[in-house]
Amino acid sequence: MTVSVLVPSSLTREAEDKREATRKLGYVARAATVFRVDRLVVFPDSGAEGRWGDGFVETVLRYAATPPYLRKEAWGKRDELEYVGVMPPLRTAPQTGSGSDESGSLRQGIVTEVGSEGRVRVNCGLQHPVSLPVPDGMELGEGERVTIRVSSRRPVRAKLVDQSPRGYDVIASDLSTELSRDDAGVRIATSRHGEQLSVSRLGDIVADTGARGMTVAFGSPERGLPEILGFDPSEVPSEGTERVAAAEATDGDELDEPDGSRFDLWLDAVPNQGSEVVRTEEAMFAVLACLSLTE
Incomplete structure (x- = not known):
């Protein structure tokens, strides 16, 4: 079972400076670590990154995923990493084996x-x-x-x-590719315009994601997923949609369909939000906390 989280390259677009942009990415990395995300994917939102384009988001998230004892040798000094000291530590839980051949x-x-x-x-x-x-x-x-x-x-x-240690992998990819993966599981788009999450609905969703894994996509604070995909927020399905087989998808342009049918579910995990905008890192904690619950 694979858990993939998709974030846009524009998620730091509203940051006032590089320090604030770096801090924001630190909390994205924290959410990915806390909720045991396997793959943290940065998908392109070309032309909407603001000052933080040219791979800034991907580079900082890759740095955060690198163990502290390897960061100096692996990264050296780079302009994108000027303020990485403000990021909270991940403190990834150690992964140990069992049995005489797998101890350590x-x-x-x-x-x-x-x-x-x-x-x-x-x-x-x-x-x-x-x-x-x-x-x-x-x-x-x-x-x-x-x-x-x-x-x-x-x-x-x-x-x-030949084994990966615990933690998430940072990948640069596009939405079409990620939603077509065989291990994509339940494909969830997060949006305040989606179906409002309720206690009664949560049980069915968690049972499904627990059995099949999930791919959860987020927008940026000033540019949600409907805007990124190119359709009006009023056209977002308010209830779960029928799953569309990946084999039926032949062109990435199908992501621009007004009904957003490449996703299985458009979900609003913060119903009646008190703030006009829920930031990406805040949405990650809200959504993944709900979807990580067990019966």
Whole structure:
């Protein structure tokens, strides 16, 4: 089961400066971490980014997803990262295995040197880079990100594994591609113009997303999903729509259909909102908190 969250490249468009834009993205990263999002996708809202275009949103979110012990080596100094110190820490829960063969914790690392005899040196946040044998079938190059399982720190015992550590992946993609994925699950568009979430309705939605996974799309504060998709908010379905098979979608232009039929559900998770605008990061906490409930 996969949980994907889609946010537009314009989500920081209303930020007054780079510091505020960075802080906002920090809370987007926090929401993705708190609710165990697997994929955080930045989709293009071309021409609407304001001052924060040129991949700013994607870069900052990728930085936030990088473990603190690897950030300096992985990113160095970049203009987009000038104010990353204002972002709240993610404190991603460690991922541990079970059983004698899977004990220990998973950590991300960066290959700093490719040596002879099938070994590489990896910086994984321990006191010094560690030399590890490369498993059969795995090819690594300098600077590549890897996952290692650390079973002991003193002395260091670790091995390279073909597994992703806990946390979210940041991906740049478009809405058409994401909504057509085989593992998209329940495809939910968030909008104050959508179906108002109720206690009675929530149970059915959670049961469906729990069984199939979900893809949840958000707009930006000054430009909601209807505007991004190019249709009038009054045309947003107020109730769940019939699921349209991904195989029937042949062209990304179908996303512009007035009824928004590429989504299974248009959802308003903050009924009777007291603020004129619910910011993207606020909407993420509101929506994902509801959809993460269990029976």
